[in-house]
Amino acid sequence: MATIKEVAKQAGVSVATVSRVLNETGYVHEDTRAKVNQAIQHLHYTPNEVARSLFKRKSKLIGLLLPDITNPYFPELARGVEDRMQESNYRLIFGNSDEDEHKERDYIQTFVQNNVVGVISSTNDPNAVSYSKLKIPVVFLDRTSDDKPSVFADGREGGRIAAQEMVRRGSRGIVIQRGPQQVRPAQDRFLGAMEVLESAPGVTVDIMQNASFSYNEAVQGAKELFEKFPQTDGIIASNDIAGAALLHEALRLNKRIPEDVQIIGFDDIPLSSLVYPPLSTIRQPAYEMGREAAELLIQFIENNLVAQHKIQLPVSFMERGTTRKVD
Amino acid sequence: MATIKEVAKQAGVSVATVSRVLNETGYVHEDTRAKVNQAIQHLHYTPNEVARSLFKRKSKLIGLLLPDITNPYFPELARGVEDRMQESNYRLIFGNSDEDEHKERDYIQTFVQNNVVGVISSTNDPNAVSYSKLKIPVVFLDRTSDDKPSVFADGREGGRIAAQEMVRRGSRGIVIQRGPQQVRPAQDRFLGAMEVLESAPGVTVDIMQNASFSYNEAVQGAKELFEKFPQTDGIIASNDIAGAALLHEALRLNKRIPEDVQIIGFDDIPLSSLVYPPLSTIRQPAYEMGREAAELLIQFIENNLVAQHKIQLPVSFMERGTTRKVD
Numbered sequence: 199m200a201t202i203k204e205v206a207k208q209a210g211v212s213v214a215t216v217s218r219v220l221n222e223t224g225y226v227h228e229d230t231r232a233k234v235n236q237a238i239q240h241l242h243y244t245p246n247e248v249a250r251s252l253f254k255r256k257s258k259l260i261g262l263l264l265p266d267i268t269n270p271y272f273p274e275l276a277r278g279v280e281d282r283m284q285e286s287n288y289r290l291i292f293g294n295s296d297e298d299e300h301k302e303r304d305y306i307q308t309f310v311q312n313n314v315v316g317v318i319s320s321t322n323d324p325n326a327v328s329y330s331k332l333k334i335p336v337v338f339l340d341r342t343s344d345d346k347p348s349v350f351a352d353g354r355e356g357g358r359i360a361a362q363e364m365v366r367r368g369s370r371g372i373v374i375q376r377g378p379q380q381v382r383p384a385q386d387r388f389l390g391a392m393e394v395l396e397s398a399p400g401v402t403v404d405i406m407q408n409a410s411f412s413y414n415e416a417v418q419g420a421k422e423l424f425e426k427f428p429q430t431d432g433i434i435a436s437n438d439i440a441g442a443a444l445l446h447e448a449l450r451l452n453k454r455i456p457e458d459v460q461i462i463g464f465d466d467i468p469l470s471s472l473v474y475p476p477l478s479t480i481r482q483p484a485y486e487m488g489r490e491a492a493e494l495l496i497q498f499i500e501n502n503l504v505a506q507h508k509i510q511l512p513v514s515f516m517e518r519g520t521t522r523k524v525d
Numbered sequence: 526m527a528t529i530k531e532v533a534k535q536a537g538v539s540v541a542t543v544s545r546v547l548n549e550t551g552y553v554h555e556d557t558r559a560k561v562n563q564a565i566q567h568l569h570y571t572p573n574e575v576a577r578s579l580f581k582r583k584s585k586l587i588g589l590l591l592p593d594i595t596n597p598y599f600p601e602l603a604r605g606v607e608d609r610m611q612e613s614n615y616r617l618i619f620g621n622s623d624e625d626e627h628k629e630r631d632y633i634q635t636f637v638q639n640n641v642v643g644v645i646s647s648t649n650d651p652n653a654v655s656y657s658k659l660k661i662p663v664v665f666l667d668r669t670s671d672d673k674p675s676v677f678a679d680g681r682e683g684g685r686i687a688a689q690e691m692v693r694r695g696s697r698g699i700v701i702q703r704g705p706q707q708v709r710p711a712q713d714r715f716l717g718a719m720e721v722l723e724s725a726p727g728v729t730v731d732i733m734q735n736a737s738f739s740y741n742e743a744v745q746g747a748k749e750l751f752e753k754f755p756q757t758d759g760i761i762a763s764n765d766i767a768g769a770a771l772l773h774e775a776l777r778l779n780k781r782i783p784e785d786v787q788i789i790g791f792d793d794i795p796l797s798s799l800v801y802p803p804l805s806t807i808r809q810p811a812y813e814m815g816r817e818a819a820e821l822l823i824q825f826i827e828n829n830l831v832a833q834h835k836i837q838l839p840v841s842f843m844e845r846g847t848t849r850k851v852d
Contacts, residue, residue, distance in 0.1 A: 244634060244637075244638055245638070257639075258635075259618070259639065266604075267594065267600040267603055267604060268597075268600045268601055268604050268795070270595075270597055270600075270796075272600075273594040273595045273597075273599075273600055274595055276594055277593075277594060277595050277621065280619075280620065280621060284620075287635075289618050289620070289635050289639065290618065290619050290620075291586070291616050291617065291618055291619075292607075292617050292618075292619040293607070293611075293616070293617075294604065294607060307571060308585075308614075308616050311571060311572070312584075312586065312616065413795045413798075413799070416799075417798075417799075439799070442796075442799045442800070443799055445801065446799055446800070446801040446803070449801040450801065468595070468740045469597075469769075469796055469799070471740075471744075472740070472743075472744075472766070472769045472770055472773055472796070472800070473769070473773070473799070473800055473801070474772065474773040474776040474777065474800070474801070476773070
């Protein structure tokens with residue numbers, strides 16, 4: 199690989215001049231700049247990013263922290279972030295926090311040690327000291343914060359829509375799965391659904407609590423739900439994995455879907471259309487949310503004026519095979 | 526955050542001495558070392574990893590390149606890699622190549638620019654010049670290479686097992702989905718299955734080609750397969766996503782599973798047990814493969830003697846609801 203010395207020699211200038219061109223600092227005559235750029239191209243010279251980052255105190259690295267990439271909602275977010283970052287030549291240092299605050303703190307610390315210029319995090323605790331003491335911009339993704347930049351979907355409205363569709367399509371004995379207590383978007387959905395169902399005439403509502411969003415919990419939760427409420431004719435699942443597990447259990451119990459029980463999921467992960475019948479769900483635009491978070495962070499890093507610090511994306515009902523048809 | 530100067534002051538030594546302790550270079554008296562370490566602990570000093578990496582010419586960063594994290598097989602690999610790396614304090618710079626050679630080359634280049642000390646890659650072209658000219662260790666994951674370190678599952682045996690189980694459980698008009706041509710593990714499975722079926726008495730074999738492993742392709746491929754071979758009584762899917770799409774389409778066509786058609790997938794992603802009936806499949810231990818690749822790379826980075834450069838992990842048949850019961 200070519201060195202900066204070889205570039206300087208080929209261009210007939212000093213190493214300092216090459217450095218000024220590379221770092222866009224100080225005055226360089228236009229002809230000289232052209233000569234240096236020619237030499238760079240000719241020798242396929244690529245500057246060492248680490249040396250650059252020390253010199254400019256700026257790297258092109260971003261820290262991305264997600265709860266768990268094996269939950270199929272998060273890869274969509276991650277792809278959105280990465281694709282937008284890629285367009286502006288930023289690279290991601292990536293970590294899974296497992297929603298463990300020690301692991302989260304540890305990752306944030308190593309992000310800083312590696313001179314990241316910004317952080318995107320899906321954390322349950324945006325007010326944690328690990329974030330507030332950071333001297334670089336942070337964008338919270340899929341999580342809201344009262345006073346910090348964040349990108350999220352309208353979970354409350356999503357919960358309302360799920361409940362309205364459930365009632366409108368004829369369910370009267372409805373069970374709501376309440377997602378993990380510490381995951382705020384899950385609580386927003388729950389509250390939105392409750393808001394509608396509490397005032398819906400002739401509807402009874404029961405609540406089942408999920409402790410986590412893991413696969414095992416989804417399978418176990420589905421079994422318990424039908425044991426406790428065998429007569430339910432409508433379930434608002436805490437997310438699509440839970441919804442798929444409920445569909446599985448309902449079919450295993452020989453229930454007809456959607457005639458006997460309607461099920462509505464949340465997220466619209468690719469799996470939702472693959473199960474049979476395909477899962478009706480509330481779509482969150484996860485990929486777009488990832489892109490928006492990346493865009494917002496880039497604006498902060500590049501010191502641009504940012505009008506909107508909180509970006510809420512809309513949700514929508516995806517009508518598929520686990521809800522009844524109406525006019 | 527504490528600086529190296531403050532550590533030196535507190536320990537009553539020079540900055541150079543603190544640096545020698547941190548970098549484990551040169552002689553430092555045991556008592557002095559103890560004093561420095563006490564000061565480091567007391568002040569919660571954490572060295573800047575970038576400065577360290579320039580000085581020692583070693584970072585704690587690894588580049589991880591996967592085709593596409595939104596394909597649910599890859600997050601399992603990624604988690605395995607990350608969890609093992611985390612244990613040894615390595616961090617991952619992560620990229621999706623989309624199996625695009627330009628994107629792949631670009632990522633490898635920026636990995637190098639950020640001073641990664643090793644690379645793990647799932648590439649279709651381990652012989653690409655981007656890899657051969659790297660001066661740091663590379664481990665190929667989920668892909669085999671004739672002469673380079675790699676960790677992979679026994680795809681050929683997986684294909685054989687799928688075919689044997691299909692025949693043993695009574696299918697006679699079998700369709701094999703052949704995965705994308707450029708993905709070698711997919712071809713290994715195909716060849717393994719063909720090996721068994723070509724010599725199976727009374728069995729007819731047909732082949733359908735998949736151009737990619739995308740969701741859309743899986744859905745489209747399933748429709749086309751049943752249009753072309755409506756009478757098939759057994760399908761060896763190219764992976765679990767394709768298997769789930771085939772199951773979906775078969776149920777939509779009112780076929781009884783597994784009575785009318787048996788389906789066997791490949792991978793054993795979490796989705797496979799969630800669909801109904803749950804998908805019988807050939808399990809690849811993806812998480813363990815990720816861990817093994819990380820382990821192997823760490824051994825190379827730390828210059829340990831490595832006995833085994835190619836690690837092949839076993840596959841196994843997961844009997845679920847899309848295959849018939851036999852004694």
